[in-house]
Amino acid sequence: MAALLRSARLLKFSPSGLLQITGTKRNGPPLSRLYSGTLGGTRTGVCPRNINPAAGNASSRVWPNAAGCVRKYSVVTEQKDETSVAVQSKQAQEFDWALAKLDSSVRRTGRITKSLLLRIFHDICRKGYPSGNQALLLLRSCGSLLPEVPLAERTELAHRVWEKLNELGAQYDVSHYNALLKVYIQNEFKFSPTDFLGKMEAANVQPNRVTYQRLIASYCLNGDIEGASTILGFMKTKDLPITEAVFNSLLTGHARSGDIESAKNILAVMKGAGIEPGPDTYTALLNAYAEKGDLDSLKATLVTAASDDCSLMDRDLMQVIYTLAKAGHQQHIPELTERLRQERGFVPDAMNLCLSLITQGMEDSAFHILKTFPVLQSDSLTTDSPNLGNFFLRHCVNMDTSLEKLGIYCKALQELNLHAAPLSFTLSCALEANKSGMSFALMKMMKEQDLPVRIHYFWPLLTHYMKDMDTSGVAAALKCMQELELSPDSETLTNYILAIYPSMEAARQALQDAGMSLQSEGVLSSEVRSVALKSLAELYILLSDPSFPPLDLSFFRGSLILGFRRSDDVETMVKITELLYNDERFTKGTNMPAEKVSYLLYNLIDSMSDDDVQAQEEKLRKYFNQLKAKNITISQNIFRGIRNLLDSYHVPELIKDVIVLVDPKEQGQNNPVIPVKRHVGIAAKVFALEKKLADLKAENQPISAVLRQLIHTLCAEENLQRALEVKQQHEEAMTIGSYAVLLNLCCRQDNVDEAVNLKREMSRKDSSLVLDTGKYLGLVKTLSKHGRLEEAVDILKEMKEKEVLIDDTQVTVIFHILSSLAAKGNTATIQRLQETIFTLGLAKPTTNLCSPLISAYLDSKDLSGALDAVMACHDRYKFLPRIHDIIVGLVEEGNTELLQKAMDFVSQKRGEMTMLYDLFFAFLQTGRYREARKIIETPGLRARPGRLYWYAEKCISANKMESLEQMVDLTTKLFECDRDEMYSYILRLCKETNDWKKAEVVWTKMQEENVVPRDRTLRMLADILKNNGQEVPFDIPETWYEQIDTTPKEKPATNTVTQQQTPTQVGAERQVHLLTLCKKGKVKEAFELLKDSKERGLVFSPSIYDQLIRSLLAEGFMEDAMAVKDIATSHLPTFQLSDTATSLLIVTLSKRGLTQDALEKLRSMLSEDRVPTQLSLTRLVQALGNSGNVAGIKEVETLLKNLGMNINMSSIVFVNNIALAHIKNGDMDSAVEVLEEQYTRPDSVKPSIAFVFRKVLEENNEKAIDKLSVMAERLANHFACYRPATDLFLQLLDIDKVEDAKFMLARCNAVAEQKEMLVSYMSRKAQTPGQVGKIKTLRSLIPNFTEKELLYSYLMKCHFLDKDLPSAKALYEQMQKEGIAADELSLKRLATLLRSEGETVPFTEPPESFKFYADKLKERAEKSQMMAKE
C-alpha cells in the first residue's frame, strides 16, 4: 500500500526532477560516452541517474491478455441491463473482471495472492471450456508471482490447474509445457526431465528450443552437467541456436556441481562463441559465489561486470541477496543491500523479496531488507504516521512467525520510527487471520507495554466463533478478557457472545464459569436485549419480576423496538409499555417515565420504514388503542413528531389513533391540522455567347450576365488569352465572379503578372470585393513561387482584413504551398509566410504547418539550420516538427556537438524521457543498435506505448524488419512494456511480407520471454502459418476480430506522437460509438456500423446487441432488429433478448397487428419467468381488442394472474379491450354487458371507460355509439352512476362534436355536477399546447363548472404554453376588471411571456421558481379541500 501512495506522489514531481540531469560533471557529456563505447567508468549509458522508485513491475508483461479483455468489456458496466442477459456472457464478464483484478495486482505489486488466483481458477472451471490462453495464464501464475505461497504448494497448485483444465478440454501445446517447466524451475521443483519429454511425446507435442533450454536449466539447477550436456547435444543435432540463456544455465550447472572454475570459464567460452555475457550471465556467476558465501569473489565479479559495461539492476542484485539468505550467508547481505540503487520498481520488487524470504522462514534477512526501504520524505508534508512494514508484519503473522520475533520486529520498527503502532497493527493482522492464540498473546504483550487493550479487540475473533458456534473459543476469549482485566460490555455480549448459546441459562453459566459477574449492567442489558429479540412474553416475565434490578430503558430500547416490530403479540407489547410507563426502575435520571414511553413510541415509528408501517397498520392501531385503554398518555410534542412521521409514510389514518393518547391537559391547545398529499461544343458555345454579347451591346442592354458566361466558358477551355481580350473589351461590365474565374486561371497557368494586374483592377473597381479562400490562396501560392513575397504577404493581410476564413481543407492547401517552397529550399520565404499566417491568425500553428520550414533545411542538408529552426519553432509555437529526422541526420553525420545541443533542448523542453526516446529511435533508424540499447536501458525509463507504436508503424510501412525486430528486442526489459503488443508489430510486418519463418521465430521468442499472447496475436500468427501451408501448432482462439488489427493504419507519420490508438482499442471504441449512435437516435447508422463490424469479424458484448435491438424496435425497424439478433446469435449462441427488448418486440408486433406472434412472445417470456413491461401488455391487449380477439385478451389476463406477477395493470384495460373486441365482432350486447357490469357490481370502483368511447367515436361506429350512449344514460338515470355519461360527454367534447356533447348534457344534467372530472379534464388539457379552445368550449357548455380563479389560472397556463401573449394580456386585464386576483404562478407565467417578447413587466414578478409557486398552490388547494371535508 505504501508503495502505491509513494508512486502517486512521485509522478507529480517527475518532469521537473528530470530537468537537471544532462551534462553533469560527474558523468561527462553523456553523448561522447555513447560514442566511446566502453570508455566511461560508471555502469550505465546516457544518464546513470535513477528515477525514483515507484510502484509497478515489469512483470506486467505477463498480462497483456487481461488488459485486452478489460477494454473489451469496459462499456458493459456502464450499460447495465435490467435482467437476463445470457448467463454465459455474464460469467465471461465476471471472469474478465477477475482477470482485470489479476492484472492490476501484477502491475502494481509484481505478485498475485493465492486467493485471487484460486478464485480466477474456479471461475474458469465454472465457465467451462477453458481456452488455451486462459490455461497458459493460470499456469504462468503458479511460480514466482506467488511469493507468499510456499514453493511446494505452488507446484501443487500448478499441477491441479494442469489436470483440471485438461479434464475440461483445454488444448495444451508446447507453450503450455514450456510454461510448466518455467514454473518447475521457479519453484525449485525436482522432476525427471526424461519423464517430462516422455509426456510431451505421448501427447504428440514437439519440444522446441525453449523446451530444451529450460530442461538444461533444470538439470543445471541440480548440478547435473551430464544431463544438461545430453540435451545440449540434442540441440546441436537439431541445429538449434545456443543462446546466452543456455550458457547462463551451464554456468549455474558447473557451479552447483562444485566446479566454480569451469563456471567462471563459461564467460570466456561465450566470448569465444561470439556471445557477450549479459547481466544475466553475471547474475548467474554472482549467485554461484553467493551460494558458496565467497564474498571476495562476489565483490570482484561486481567490479568485472561494471568494467564490462554490464549494468546490473536492483532486481539482479536481489536475486543474489535471495541466494545468500537461502545458503545461510545472511551476514553478507548488507554488502549487497548497499549497492541497491532503489531504481523505479524497487519497492514492489523488494517487497516480493521480503515476502519470499518470510515464506521460506528467513524473516530475519527479510527484516534487514525492510530496514533499507526508502523512507518517505513526503512524510513531512502529511502528518500521517509512518507505517513501513505493514506487509512484512502481516506476512509474518500469516506464516506464524514466533511471537518473540514479532515482538522484536515491532520494537525495532517503532524505535527506528518506521512504524507508529506496529504491535496493534500486528494484532489486527492476527485478528483478521483468525489466529486466536497469537491474538491473545499479542494483546497481553500490548498490555505489558502499557498500550491500551480494549474489549472490541475481541470482536473479530468472536465473529468467527459465532459463525462456527465455537463455545470453547468464546470461553477462551472470556478467560483472556479476565486476564487482561476486561469485562465484556453489553454490546459485546449481545452482539458477539450470547447468541452463540442455546439459552440464556447456558449463557449465564458460561459467563459464570469464566468468572464474570452476572449483575453487571453489561450482562443485564444483554440479557434483556437477547430476550427482547426472542420473546416478548419472556421479556415481560423477566422485567416484571420485582427482583429485577434497576436498568435504564436506553440500555435495551433498540432491541425492544425490534422486538415490538417483529412481534404480533400486542397484548404483551401493551403490558411491557405499561410496565415501563409506571415502573421507575427503568428510568434513570431526570426523565419522567411518561416521557420515556412517549419517546419509545416515537422511536418505534421512526425506526420503521413506510412499508413496515403500512403493513403493520392494524397491529399498530390495536396497540395504540390499548395504550389508550391503559390510560397511557404522550406529550403534544411527541404527538407532532409521530404525526409527521406517519404523514411522511402515507398512513395518516393512524394519526387519529395516536392523537387520543395526547394528554388531555394538552389537548385542544391547537387543533391538529393534518397536511395531505409530478446539373455543344465549346467553340460553338463561345461563338454564340460572343454573338449574343455583341447583340446586347448594340441594343445597349446589360451584358454582365452573358459576359460572365463567356469568360467562364473561355476559362473552362483554358483560353486565357481570349478571356483577357474579352475582359479588355468589356471592362466596365466585369463582375467579381468573372474576375475570380480569370484570376484563378492566371494562377493555374502560373501567369503571375496577369494575376497581379487582375487583382489590382478588381480592387480599383471596388476595394471591398472579397474573393473566396481558394482564389486568395492560389494567388499567394503563385506570388510566393515567383519570389514576390511581399505581395503574397499583402494578400494574406487582405484576407485577414476581409475576414476570409480558412477551414481545415484549406489549411492543407497552405501546407502544400509551404511544402512546394520547401522543395526549392526557400527557407526565408517559408518562414515569412508561416509567420504571417500564424501572426494574422489565419491558421493555428500545427506541427504539420511548421514542418515545411524544417524540411527545407533538411532537404538542403543544413542540419544546423534545421535544428535552430525547430528550436525557434518550439519557442514560438511549442512544436518540434521533424525532430526525429533532424536527430537521425545528426547521428548519421556523427555531429556530436549539435546532437548534444538538440538533446539538451528536447530534454529541457519536453523532458528527459522524450529526449531518450528520440535518441533511441534515431539510433534504431541508423542501425546503431548498441547505442540504442544503452539508451533504452537507462534506469527509470518506462514504456511509452504511443511512441513505440509510432516507430513500429514507421517500420511496418517502410518494411524495415531489422529495425523493428531490434526495437522489440531492446525493449524486453523496458518497464511496463506491453510485450504482446511489441511482438504483434513484428507479426504484422511478417504478415505483410508473408514471412512465416520469421513469424515462427517470433512465437518461440514469445515463449522464451513468457509472454501470454492475446487472441488476436495468435490468430495473426495462425493466419501467416496457414497462408503458407504450415501446420498451426496451437489451438486457434475462437472467432474474434481479425482484419481490423492486421491492416496497417493510415496514420500520418508526424513527428509528435500524441495519443495514438493501439489496435486493440478499435473493438472497444466501436462499441462506444455504437452506443452513442443508439442514444442519439441514429439507429440506422448504428445498424450499418454493426453490419460493417460483423464483416470485419468484430464481436461485441451481448448488451450492445441488445441496446441496438431496443433502439431499432423503438423506431419501429423490426426487420433490422431481428437481423441484429441473428448477428448476435451467430457470434453468441446463447444470446437472448433482454426483457425490455422482448417487451419492445411485443409492442412492435402488436402495433403491426401481428397479435398471434406477440402473444407467442409473451407466453414464452412468462414461461421463463421474465417480466414484460406494462406498456407491452397494454399494447398487446389493445391490439387484441382491435382484432376482436376476446379469447386472446382473456388469455393474457389469465396468464398474468396465474403467475401472480406484480404488474401494475388496471383490470379496466382488459375490460375496455374485451368490450372493444366484442364491438369489433359486432356483438354490441356483450360489449354493453361487460361494461355495465363494471358499474353495477357492488364493489365497483367506477373505472373510466373513456378509452372505449374514444375508439368507437374515432371509428365513427354509429351503432356502437348509440348503444353505448344509451348504456351511459341508463347508468346515470337508474344507477346514479355518472362516470360513463361524463366520460362520453368529455370524449365528444374532445373530438369537437360540440353539438352531440350539448345533447348529451341535455339528457343527462347531472354531468354538469361532476366537477371533479370536469376540472381534471381541464387540467389535463392545460398540459399540452393548443388546447385552450376545448376548455373554452367546456366553459360555454357548463359556465360554472369551476371557480373563475381556477379557470383563469388554467387558461393562463394554456396561453403560456401556446406562447400567446395577446391572449394572456387580455386575460389578465379581464381578471383585473372582474377583480379576480391572479395567483403568483399565473403572474410568473405572464411575466415570463412578457419578457420573452421583450416587453416590460408592469407588476412585480414573483421572485421564486415556478415549482415553488406550483407547490404553494397545491398546498393551498389541499388545505381548502380538507377544510371542506371537515
Added chain:
Amino acid sequence: MAAPSKKAFELFVSKIPWTAAGKELKEYFGQFGAVKKCLLPFDKETGFHRGFCWVGYSSEEGLNNALQKDVHMIDGAKLQVQRNRRPFEVQKLNKDSEID
C-alpha cells in the same frame, strides 16, 4: 426534539484507527462539547469497524470547537474530521443501527 427536520450539529470523522471504538471517540470528541450521539458502524462479518463515524453535538458550539482544531489524533493516528454534509445518510444509518 421530535421534529426530524431539526438542525443537526454533526461531524463526519474518517481514518479512525481500528483500535478506537465508540467509547474512545465519544470521550475524545466530548472535550469540545456535549456529544449527543456517536455512530461508528461495525462490519458484522469481520468484527472491525469501517473506519468512519458520525459525531453529533447537542450544540453548534461543540461542533465549531471541534472543527477549529487542526489536528485530531487518536491512538497516534490522525483523523480526518469534517462537518457532516450528508445528513440523510446518517438518518438511514441511524435506523440501521437501531436494528442491530
